[in-house]
Amino acid sequence: MLNKSIMDGDNPDLTEERMKGAFDTDKMAAVIYGSEKFAIRRREITESISRIPQLADSKPFSFMTREEKISESCRKLSVLSEHWNQLIDTNNEEEALHLYREVLGLEGHAFSLHETMFIPSLVAQANDEQQEKWLGRAKRREIIGCYAQTEMGHGTNLRALETTATYYPSTQEFILHTPTETALKWWPGALGKSSNYAVVVADLVIRDTHYGAHPFMVQLRDEKTHNPLPGITVGDIGPKMAFNGADNGFLGFNQYKLPRDHMLMRHSRVEENGTYTKPPHAKIGYSSMVKVRSRMAMDQGLFMVSALVIAVRYSAVRRQGFLDDKSREVKVLDYQTQQHRLFPSIARAYAFIFCGFETIQLYDQLLIDVKNGDTSGMSDLHALTSGLKSVVTHQTGEGIEQARMACGGHGYSMASYISEIYGVAIGGCTYEGENMVMLLQLARYLVKSVELVKTGKSKELGPMMNYLAEPDTQIDLTSGPEAYVKVFQHAARRQVWKATDKFHQLMESGQSRDIAWNNSAVELTRASRLHTRLYIMETFIRRVSSISDVSIKKVLIDLVNVHVNYEVLDIGTYALEHVSSTQLDSIRSQLYSSLDTLRPNAVSLIDSFQISDMQLRSVLGRRDGHVYTNLFEWAKASPLNQTHVLPSVNQYLKPMMDKAKL
Ligand SMILES: CC(C)(COP(=O)(O)OP(=O)(O)OC[C@H]1O[C@@H](n2cnc3c(N)ncnc32)[C@H](O)[C@@H]1OP(=O)(O)O)[C@@H](O)C(=O)NCCC(=O)NCCSC(=O)CCCC(=O)O
Numbered sequence: 109m110l111n112k113s114i115m116d117g118d119n120p121d122l123t124e125e126r127m128k129g130a131f132d133t134d135k136m137a138a139v140i141y142g143s144e145k146f147a148i149r150r151r152e153i154t155e156s157i158s159r160i161p162q163l164a165d166s167k168p169f170s171f172m173t174r175e176e177k178i179s180e181s182c183r184k185l186s187v188l189s190e191h192w193n194q195l196i197d198t199n200n201e202e203e204a205l206h207l208y209r210e211v212l213g214l215e216g217h218a219f220s221l222h223e224t225m226f227i228p229s230l231v232a233q234a235n236d237e238q239q240e241k242w243l244g245r246a247k248r249r250e251i252i253g254c255y256a257q258t259e260m261g262h263g264t265n266l267r268a269l270e271t272t273a274t275y276y277p278s279t280q281e282f283i284l285h286t287p288t289e290t291a292l293k294w295w296p297g298a299l300g301k302s303s304n305y306a307v308v309v310a311d312l313v314i315r316d317t318h319y320g321a322h323p324f325m326v327q328l329r330d331e332k333t334h335n336p337l338p339g340i341t342v343g344d345i346g347p348k349m350a351f352n353g354a355d356n357g358f359l360g361f362n363q364y365k366l367p368r369d370h371m372l373m374r375h376s377r378v379e380e381n382g383t384y385t386k387p388p389h390a391k392i393g394y395s396s397m398v399k400v401r402s403r404m405a406m407d408q409g410l411f412m413v414s415a416l417v418i419a420v421r422y423s424a425v426r427r428q429g430f431l432d433d434k435s436r437e438v439k440v441l442d443y444q445t446q447q448h449r450l451f452p453s454i455a456r457a458y459a460f461i462f463c464g465f466e467t468i469q470l471y472d473q474l475l476i477d478v479k480n481g482d483t484s485g486m487s488d489l490h491a492l493t494s495g496l497k498s499v500v501t502h503q504t505g506e507g508i509e510q511a512r513m514a515c516g517g518h519g520y521s522m523a524s525y526i527s528e529i530y531g532v533a534i535g536g537c538t539y540e541g542e543n544m545v546m547l548l549q550l551a552r553y554l555v556k557s558v559e560l561v562k563t564g565k566s567k568e569l570g571p572m573m574n575y576l577a578e579p580d581t582q583i584d585l586t587s588g589p590e591a592y593v594k595v596f597q598h599a600a601r602r603q604v605w606k607a608t609d610k611f612h613q614l615m616e617s618g619q620s621r622d623i624a625w626n627n628s629a630v631e632l633t634r635a636s637r638l639h640t641r642l643y644i645m646e647t648f649i650r651r652v653s654s655i656s657d658v659s660i661k662k663v664l665i666d667l668v669n670v671h672v673n674y675e676v677l678d679i680g681t682y683a684l685e686h687v688s689s690t691q692l693d694s695i696r697s698q699l700y701s702s703l704d705t706l707r708p709n710a711v712s713l714i715d716s717f718q719i720s721d722m723q724l725r726s727v728l729g730r731r732d733g734h735v736y737t738n739l740f741e742w743a744k745a746s747p748l749n750q751t752h753v754l755p756s757v758n759q760y761l762k763p764m765m766d767k768a769k770l
């Protein structure tokens with residue numbers, strides 16, 4: 109049995125698909141999750157969780173109010189705390205994240221930011237004594253922390269943050285203060301009601317000099333009563349588009365005193381007498397953001413996969429209309445339009461996850477380098493992750509929305525759960541740096557790279573930038589995926605140079621740097637997107653080439669073929685400057701035949717992610733494929749169906765109709 113999720117009693121249409129798969133889904137899971145060991149651990153953790161009944165949802169999540177969702181996740185966290193050490197290796201971040209995803213899903217919970225930003229901030233920014241004091245407590249979950257940076261008035265422009273941390277040598281204390289309404293911290297996840305500590309980013313002020321954003325470890329609530337401490341105003345910012353199991357919060361300080369050693373001092377310091385030592389790199393305080401951005405390709409890939417698991421399984425059991433055989437309706441997955449809607453996203457999801465592995469490793473390496481005093485890799489990783497987070501969040505949003513539409517009417521129902529996945533995923537277009545802003549950060553790096561080439565310093569180009577210095581060459585599209593990489597290189601190079609030239613010309617014409625930049629910004633963001641998509645394609649091909657298992661490699665090459673053909677067509681207007689319209693026609697034909705080739709493996713490709721029903725929370729996407737029975741059961745469980753006649757009918761509708769009868 110190659111697809112390990114074949115079970116007796118499953119919908120035969122899905123079983124048929126799983127039998128068709130030409131590769132072993134466990135082996136594919138090992139490729140997806142980076143190692144056989146981790147793929148096995150994932151399955152073991154999922155299996156162990158399923159044996160703890162208290163970790164199951166107490167009722168369908170879609171029927172819960174915000175309060176119920178928050179209470180349910182807290183209940184599960186308290187159950188988890190009894191089992192933590194048996195379930196996972198607590199020092200393994202990936203195992204912990206898998207456990208959270210399985211048990212708590214994606215709508216947020218009290219520890220969402222604790223693991224992803226609070227602890228990483230302490231790890232990267234606190235000095236040894238501070239880590240001694242807080243890290244153990246945080247890791248043991250004696251305290252709950254979050255990351256409070258964004259304010260009501262400013263999220264992007266960190267230099268304009270208004271919350272001040274003013275140092276007074278006389279008392280050796282900082283005074284944290286919120287001078288205006290717009291200075292209220294606004295948005296931080298798990299801040300409103302759950303966290304009792306926060307890493308707060310505030311403008312450091314010493315003797316009237318403003319040193320800009322610095323991180324501080326701040327206690328927000330009493331550890332015994334959980335009440336806010338005097339001088340602190342904290343609360344929930346209200347319901348959001350999605351993520352409503354999370355208490356994103358607001359936070360204000362009224363002359364709140366903080367001991368000197370609560371500024372995180374690994375990189376910058378304030379001495380007792382107020383002497384300030386600046387960090388070895390100006391942006392080192394931004395590392396918690398780079399950490400999360402470096403994870404986003406992986407996380408977003410998994411969001412996209414969740415939607416695709418639902419849409420592809422559903423498409424394999426949904427029968428509507430006829431092709432050749434007029435005696436039986438076809439699975440909608442057999443329609444070319446359906447495949448075109450879904451398969452390129454499957455390819456992107458694989459590509460994002462492979463990119464995610466690279467950037468996570470690059471961040472881990474950077475952390476070590478920075479600890480050893482070497483900050484030279486910071487700009488490269490900042491540029492890479494800025495572009496990547498922007499492109500993957502945007503494309504993930506597009507892919508999930510297509511997946512929803514691919515499920516027809518039932519996709520629109522919360523039974524599919526796709527709208528929640530969509531809402532959560534597209535939050536990523538905004539958080540951790542608004543996408544346009546981050547594309548422009550990468551653009552700075554691209555422009556500088558062109559300037560190096562122009563001034564004969566190509567040798568100093570950073571990783572992935574050499575193609576900017578290379579001349580255009582003839583492209584032979586029959587030479588395999590590398591030819592498509594060449595198309596992307598040509599297109600990205602041309603756009604990067606074009607945007608840079610425009611920026612330079614505007615400055616030469618007398619515009620200031622900032623105005624010239626703004627007037628070139630759309631072209632610059634286009635350059636950043638093309639560059640990033642080139643990186644994604646190259647990484648995908650590189651990863652697939654390194655695989656030795658023949659059956660796995662074969663299907664992944666099929667997926668690469670879908671990817672490269674689709675991507676080149678998708679940048680048609682740029683590609684046309686390098687390939688002819690006849691060549692584009694032939695790419696189109698190849699795309700259609702690659703969709704056809706992939707078709708038998710579609711279900712196995714998404715099954716390979718081994719996302720449990722518990723995590724998926726989708727009635728439509730369940731592994732067993734009994735869509736209609738499951739859907740009816742779910743609808744019957746709706747709170748509206750617990751009584752035949754709603755009170756609102758008796759109170760309003762009936763009297764209204766009765767009156768009309770008179
Ligand atoms: C846009 C910038 C980067 C601008 O910063 P700035 O200090 O004003 O910079 P500038 O003077 O314009 O200079 C730019 C320069 O600073 C460099 N730089 C910027 N960031 C980094 C970095 N992380 N590492 C290394 N270098 C960095 C850039 O490369 C530029 O270098 P250059 O001047 O070109 O040589 C910054 O303000 C920023 O990062 N804004 C985005 C804010 C953000 O991401 N907030 C996230 C809040 S937490 C959150 O959302 C959590 C959600 C998680 C969840 O819910 O799961």
Ligand SMILES: Cc1cc2nc3c(=O)[nH]c(=O)nc-3n(C[C@H](O)[C@H](O)[C@H](O)COP(=O)(O)OP(=O)(O)OC[C@H]3O[C@@H](n4cnc5c(N)ncnc54)[C@H](O)[C@@H]3O)c2cc1C
Nearest residue numbers: 255256257258262263264295296297535538539540541544
């Ligand atoms: C779900 C969610 C969770 C979050 N969690 C946290 C958290 O845990 N902690 C935390 O501190 N924050 C958090 N945030 C806040 C988030 O990081 C910010 O909202 C984000 O950085 C964007 O900043 P902004 O809101 O100021 O947007 P703005 O910058 O006001 O964006 C508005 C528009 O202005 C444009 N714009 C702004 N500046 C420029 C520029 N220089 N050039 C061109 N265009 C520009 C943007 O592109 C955008 O179109 C969260 C937000 C969300 C949605």
